[in-house]
Amino acid sequence: MSEQSVPTLYEWVGGIDALNRLTARFYQRVKADALLAPVFEHMNADHPAHVAAFLGEVLGGPTTYSEQHGGHPHMVRQHLNKHLTQELRRQWVGLLLGTADELGMPDDPEFRSALVGYIEWGSRLAVINSQPGVTVDVDAPMPKWGWGEVKRPYQG
Known part of the structure; x- marks a missing residue:
């Protein structure tokens, strides 16, 4: 099989429609979660769609998030300065992966391994970036996640 015939993670998950369903349902669940709800109490209505676009780009889809946000x-x-903790991170990860299960997203080991790999990596980076004194590298590349490998790891 040629590399060109291998779908991206974005294609495998079902594209932006699937990611929008995931993030919409996930953030409904976040609002009802005692631990996470306070962190997201000021979330605007567009937040789930923005996160879907971000995930889509990371997983090999269109560059919508970079272009628009x-x-x-x-x-x-x-x-920045959100002071996220490992407890919050673990709850966020568990709820997101549980939502993927609830919605019947692909559960083959290869896809889930790649998804979990990114979610673990990205959520740990979010905790690091939420601590005092962190600054933003304005040239930081968008992470690109593939089947079992990081194509452009963030060097932050």
Whole structure:
């Protein structure tokens, strides 16, 4: 099989429609979660769609998030001085992956391994970037996640 015939993670998950369903349902669940709700109490109505676009770009889809919102530097800015903890991170990860299960998203081991790999990596980076004194690298590249490998790891 040629590399060109291998779908991206974005294609495998079902594209932006699937990611929008995931983030919409996930953030409904976040609002009802005692631990996470206070962190997201000021979330605007567009937040789920922005996160879907970010995930879509990371997983090999269109560059919508970078074009419309400023790419990875913008995402980092959203976490500055939020003082996130490992407890919050674990709850966020568990709820997101549980939502993927609830919605019947692909559960083959290869896809889930790649998804979990990115979610673990990205959520740990969010915790790091939420601590006092962090600054934004305005040239930070958008992470690109593939099947079992990082194509452009963030060097922050």
